[in-house]
Amino acid sequence: MAEGPDPREGTTPPPARNPVALTGMQRRALRGLGHHLKPVVQIGKGGVTEGVVGAARDALERHELIKVTVLPESPDDRKTAPQMLADATGAHVAQILGRTSLLYRRRHDDPAIALPGPFEEAPRPGAPEIPKR
Numbered sequence: 001m002a003e004g005p006d007p008r009e010g011t012t013p014p015p016a017r018n019p020v021a022l023t024g025m026q027r028r029a030l031r032g033l034g035h036h037l038k039p040v041v042q043i044g045k046g047g048v049t050e051g052v053v054g055a056a057r058d059a060l061e062r063h064e065l066i067k068v069t070v071l072p073e074s075p076d077d078r079k080t081a082p083q084m085l086a087d088a089t090g091a092h093v094a095q096i097l098g099r100t101s102l103l104y105r106r107r108h109d110d111p112a113i114a115l116p117g118p119f120e121e122a123p124r125p126g127a128p129e130i131p132k133r
Helices: 024-034 050-063 080-089
Strands: 039-043 065-070 092-097 100-104
Touching: 024 065, 024 092, 024 100, 039 050, 039 080, 050 065, 050 080, 050 100, 065 080, 080 092, 080 100
Parallel strands: 039 065
Antiparallel strands: 065 100, 092 100
16 A cells, blocks of 8 residues: 555644543533623634633633633634633633633632532643642
8 A cells, every 4th residue: 555645744733632621510510600601702703813812811810710702703613712712721611502612720829619529730831830739
């Protein structure tokens, strides 16, 4: 069998997924907490840009759980855009419902949300490694 050129050659690989996932019980708890939240980040016609990522990082640092809206004119799909934003910020996607999603990232110092069950945090992009105790 002859080996041809790799059709994927020259393309960038998809961003790495958060290696540590939330359990169903934790997702359910976050959905309950996020039900009354208003969207604080919108993904618009520019898609997931550095500005959107920076705004999401700031909001996650302040609130831990944020609601994100993907506007209809966004070039990114309503299901892939929240995952791209979560990968860029080191967050977890707790829920995607229509064009609205919930993102969660635990604060290292003084977490405000106590999740049920064990929680192991994934490494954050661009952040220094924090030693485990």
